[in-house]
Amino acid sequence: MAPYDQETEQTMKRFYDTLSEKDRRRYAGIAALKYGPGGRSYIARVLGCSRRTVSKGAREVSQLSGAEVDRRIRHPGAGRKGYQEHWPDIDDPFLQVLQDHTAGDPMDEAVRWTD
Template sequence: MMETESKRRQVIHACECSICEQHPYSRVAKEHRTINRLVAGAHERQRRLLVGFLAHQRGRGGVALLARVTGLSRRTILRGRRELQQARGPANVARIRRQGGGRKRVEKKAQRL
C-alpha cells in the first residue's frame, strides 16, 4: 500500500498540539518545529528511524505525541521504532543520522563541479 508518507516531504509540517497553538514561542514549540524540519529533510527510512527514536526516547505516550507533532501515522512511527531496535545500538543510529545530515549535499556539489 502506498502512503503519502513514503514520499519525501516538500513542506514542513506544522505541529498542531495544544502547546504549539497556545505558546508558539515556548521551548517545546521550538523543539516541535525543529523535529518537523528534520523530518522534512529526511528520506523515508531516516525519517522513520528519527521519529521512532524520538518516540522511544519519550517512553510512554511517545508514539501518540510524535504522531501529533509530525503528522506521521502511529503505524509508521512504530515501524521506525522497531527498525531502530533491529539496527542494534547507538553506533548504527549515529551513522544513519549523519547520512541524513550531510552526505547528500556533498554529492550534489560534486556533480556540479
C-alpha cells in the first residue's frame, strides 16, 4: 500500500494527540492493521510512537470481545437530576401562576395556549 499523503498523516497525528494512552495504542493498532504489510513501522513513524506500542495496540484490538465494546464509559444514573428531585412541590405553584395566563379553544378542550 502506498503511504498516505502529507495532509492525511498530519490529520492522523493531530487526532492521535487528542486521545488517551489506551486509545492511542488502539488507534495506532487499527491504522497499522488497515495499512497492511509494513504498516506497524510506517504508522509508528507517522504518529511518533514506538513500533512496540503499535504492535501492542494491534494485539489489543484483535482480542477485543463484544462485552468490552458494549461497556459504558459513564455510570448509569449519572448526569443532571430531574427538576422533581430538586423541587418536588413545584407543580402546584407553577400551575397557579400559569392559570391566569392560559386560554383555550371553547370548541376543543384539548387546545390550550399561554401568553
